[in-house]
Amino acid sequence: MKSSPVAERACGPALEGPDLRAVEGPEADAELAELAKALGHPARVRILRLLVRKDACICGEIVxxxxxxxxxxxxxxxxxxxxxxxxxxxxxxxxxxxxEPRAVRRLKALVGSL
Amino acid sequence: MKSSPVAERACGPALEGPDLRAVEGPEADAELAELAKALGHPARVRILRLLVRKDACICGEIVxxxxxxxxxxxxxxxxxxxxxxxxxxxxxxxxxxxxEPRAVRRLKALVGSL
DNA sequence: ACAATTTATCGTCGATTTGCGATGAAGTCT
DNA sequence: AGACTTCATCGCAAATCGACGATAAATTGT
Incomplete structure (x- = not known):
């Protein structure tokens, strides 16, 4: 049997630790552009919101x-x-x-640096 | 003559006042997607950063x-x-x-709501 | 009036995006 | 094994994007 050993379970262990990357400069620009591009569609914003709220999901439910x-x-x-x-x-x-909370935090940091 | 009466001058009077729009819901999703899409290119991130830093600019300098x-x-x-x-x-x-500081604030609020 | 400067717009090209249905792969259940 | 479920991937079509050179429009300076 493989029933979840934990009741409220997310996908896996979230990557933790502080983010050391810079929020400015060419690399940061490219990174922000990439994250923003991923969010640049209403459906994807909606999906991300759903995942944030539920903290775990399956594609079927999202559909x-x-x-x-x-x-x-x-x-x-x-x-x-x-x-x-x-x-x-x-x-x-x-x-x-x-x-991936780390990535969301990163996005917030990058946008916050504007 | 039309020499600038003020030394450090931005474009015009910035729109002020608090933002009353919601940060969630279908409209907010569409808004965030639109703003994110606009930022979804490294060149545009760079341009926006340049404008934020300089607080006023001309296309030529940006080019x-x-x-x-x-x-x-x-x-x-x-x-x-x-x-x-x-x-x-x-x-x-x-x-x-x-x-447009108001729009940037709005973007930050929307991203912050994730 | 004319030349020079600065920016916007047009047309074009190839690449990417968005959406869909159809199909495939992997796993579960009886 | 066979039926069923769940999701990913493959083509395909229409639309949009990104970049460019060429050109137009507006203003300044001579």
Whole structure:
């Protein structure tokens, strides 16, 4: 059996520790642009919000919340995953998506530096 | 004569007053997506940073800072202007671009709500 | 009036994005 | 094993983006 040993479970252990990267300079600009680009679509903003609120989710549930086809939602999730804002772990037949708090903090820091 | 009456001058009077719009919900999502999309390119992040630092600028100076053609920079400025993050006022033969602090604050509020 | 400067716009090209249905891969259940 | 579920991936079409050179528009200076 593989029933979750913990009741309220997110995807996995969140990466912790302070962020040492600079919030300015060419690299930071590229980083901010990449994160912003990932957020540059209403569906992806919505998805990220859903994940933040629920703290754990599955693609299926997300599809139900959006007026989009399953394949389209999967694509958006892929974009979010590639940006680092979201993490996905395979859990049996489903995939458990969750926010990567570190990346969200990073985004906030970068935007805050404007 | 139209010499600037003030030494350090930005574009014009910044829109002031508190922002009453919600930071969540479908409208906020669309707004965040739009602002994020405008920032979703390294050149535009760079331009915005330049404007924030200088507090007033002209397209020509910006072109000098970027490895892009003048027409391309003009396009990026147009995108930023349409997003509301930047304002441009015609000033003689040039155009004076400057940040719209209200929009930047709004962006920070929206990102902060994630 | 004319030349020079500064910025915006147009047209074009290739690349990327967005959306979808169809299909494939992986796992669960009976 | 076979049916079913869940999600990813593959093509494909339409739209948008990013970059450029060329050109137009507006203003200044001579």
């Amino acid at each position: 139900g919340e959006l007026p989009l086809a399953q394949s389209t939602v999967s694509q958006h999730l892929k974009v979010l995953k590639e940006s680092g804002l979201v993490r996905g772990e395979v859990d049996g037949p489903r995939t458990c998506y969750c926010v | 000098g800072e970027l490895p892009l053609a003048q027409s391309t920079v003009s396009q990026h400025l147009k995108v930023l202007k349409e997003s509301g993050l930047v304002r441009g006022e015609v000033d003689g033969p040039r155009t004076c671009y400057c940040v």
